[in-house]
Amino acid sequence: MAEAVRHDKTARQLRLLSDALDSGRLGPVRRLVNTLSPAEIGNLLESLPPAKRTVVWGLVDAEDDGEVLVHVGDEVRESLLAEMDPDEIVAAVEDLDIDDLADLVEDLPDTVIDEVLKSMDRENRERLEQVLSYPEDTAGRLMNPDVVTVRADTTVDVVLRYLRLRGELPEHTDHLYVVSRRHQYLGRIALAALLTHEPATPINQLIDGEQPAIDVSESAAEVARKFSDHDWLSAPVVDENNILLGRITIDDVVDIIREQAEHQALGAAGLDEDEDLFSPVWRATRRRLIWLSINLATAFLAASVVGQFEGTIDKLVALAVLMPIVAGMGGNAGTQVLALMVRGLALGQVGASNARILLWKEARVALLNGLALGTVLAGIVLLWFHNVGLSLVIAVALTLNLLFAALAGVLVPLALKRAGFDPALASSIFLTTVTDVMGFFTFLGLATLFLLR
């Protein structure tokens, strides 16, 4: 349903847009495009083939360019930057928030980066350089150094006067941070608290010391976990000496969570989440060949097993007809176990402590499914080939393969995790290899033993 709705809206814009584009009337296109938010424009650009993308990109209001660049995947971003000359790029990005700028900067040509740095005032330049000094996917990269701090030894009244003097607060500010003279993080004060307490109230009475600070070196994933486990809207970032460096706001965390989901969905098919829907054929081919080659190797492994039983198949061709069923059903059943395991591992719910119990549960499920499906399968095979032995063999082979599937579904992701790989990405290849090999082996093996007289 998520899709349905989003689809409908954006698809309608898409249709309008491409009609207007085809008709060559660019006025309506410009008007339509600039009613959208930068994120929506980015989404729209990603949905356009290169030629149209270039045209529409040229129609986007200059002041939106920067925000749009922040909201598209790396590959599309590349294609958009390629359309801009250095000055345009500088103009587009120089007004971005530090954290967004840091997110972009890697993709900019060096000459442009220098230009941008020159165009910034010293404070912002230092802030940017600081943010860039932290590795990607860490809190240091996500944080915005632009925070409002107050001292503990003052009153609401004083803070209010300071804020009125200061004027506008950084976007999404919901707390002020209380720091020591040495800029160490002491706690935070909710804007709401400042509004609901008498002017004379001492600040140190309003400090919320509960909110733990995030270490600048923490991974983006850990940051996302903390935000959603504790329903945070923002959190302070400190260095190893508890010096306040900046803050992370939940809107950036939402982006992380979305990227994680895409990373898993596409990664499981051997693709990169930054893959452009319209990436050049050559590039797309190269990327997919790697993945398909691995699969080809595993396919040969399975084929070689079948090869061992050529003689058997030669005597009973029905085996060739039925063997894909045994192998395929194992793959399907294993995929179900895998899906549960991958989520369990992602949530940290599966570990050495409960793996054995899970294995035991899945084994029993597999056995029951094997009995149920095996009976049906045997029945159909009997009607089809009028061969009791064959129908018994396939029922047993299916049940055994479902057990192997459960085994692989539980153990493969655990093993990959232990080996330091992301089980969401690599598990399915190993799983299907197991279920194909064992499916062919059990079925053809049992047939060789019991059906050849």
Added chain:
Amino acid sequence: MAEAVRHDKTARQLRLLSDALDSGRLGPVRRLVNTLSPAEIGNLLESLPPAKRTVVWGLVDAEDDGEVLVHVGDEVRESLLAEMDPDEIVAAVEDLDIDDLADLVEDLPDTVIDEVLKSMDRENRERLEQVLSYPEDTAGRLMNPDVVTVRADTTVDVVLRYLRLRGELPEHTDHLYVVSRRHQYLGRIALAALLTHEPATPINQLIDGEQPAIDVSESAAEVARKFSDHDWLSAPVVDENNILLGRITIDDVVDIIREQAEHQALGAAGLDEDEDLFSPVWRATRRRLIWLSINLATAFLAASVVGQFEGTIDKLVALAVLMPIVAGMGGNAGTQVLALMVRGLALGQVGASNARILLWKEARVALLNGLALGTVLAGIVLLWFHNVGLSLVIAVALTLNLLFAALAGVLVPLALKRAGFDPALASSIFLTTVTDVMGFFTFLGLATLFLLR
């Protein structure tokens, strides 16, 4: 990496916990459990097999019970509620926010619901009944009716005095809403604006009329899309007459986004995102049988194709050895196209307007992959079976099946979408059916035409 980190932390707790449980020393367990946030406790409970789950659930501080129930999946929630007597449940849930309570209430025994309603003051009871009057997965269900409103015809000073009188604001309040006498939504005022402007400032100068209100009937998915497209932290909810009903905050939206991701990941394997890792064997079996039965039917379809060529296989058994390779590679290649399409549809980036261009791109990618992989495949087959004709036939068959895979990868999700199904869930079955059937058909068909003399 998301997994890595989260895993490490929770897994450590898990190990400590289950060691403590095994040792029967419940003191440490209680201490450990109650250092966690409700979400973390929920996560922990979901990771425990029934027996241990019951023990740990009994050790959770009573005042956390409600929040924990909110944070677990439906199936686990059921198992936890089964452990509590009515009074406990009432005590646990009566202090929850209206939106959380609305989220729980379906799963509670009717007698308990009555108790809860009785225990609430009239205002809250009416609010709950109002929220419950909206269908699930709509803005009406997500909203929290507890909002702070002000009038336009006043000053900052007056509002400040009102807020100090009122005391604490609802959790995650970042804006006050301006309403008319008839409680129509007119706009919002950032807490930050109240803090940064002089007391004498008229409120109507601070009103942000930009923020559009969410219609109470909008779907949760649409709400999530708007929040992440516009980087909202909160948004007002109104009815068809623009009467302000409540507000939605981003922490609830984060939960929606996570659920959507899980729904797709598990749904693609025919599972429900509320499936309990340790759900009873019988229930798990029944649920999976449905999915596996569908797959069995499609497997027979593919097998029946092979059946048409028994005679051919009988004369050249090598075909039986190699045919799974052709079918399997088609499935893998198609899955890659599918992954891109499903994301594109989810983001509304794919529609009638660009489907043909995508199809053309994917066809060329498939052709190139076919030539590359086909050459390799042909070489290996030649070395293996010393049969030039066979190696040519399999290369052509592979290329053709990769083309069918691209075709199915693009068209199947589009067709399902048009038919009103979620392409993320049902596409893969149809795709692999196509690639199996066409893989067997092209390979065995070509072999029959060219290899049998």
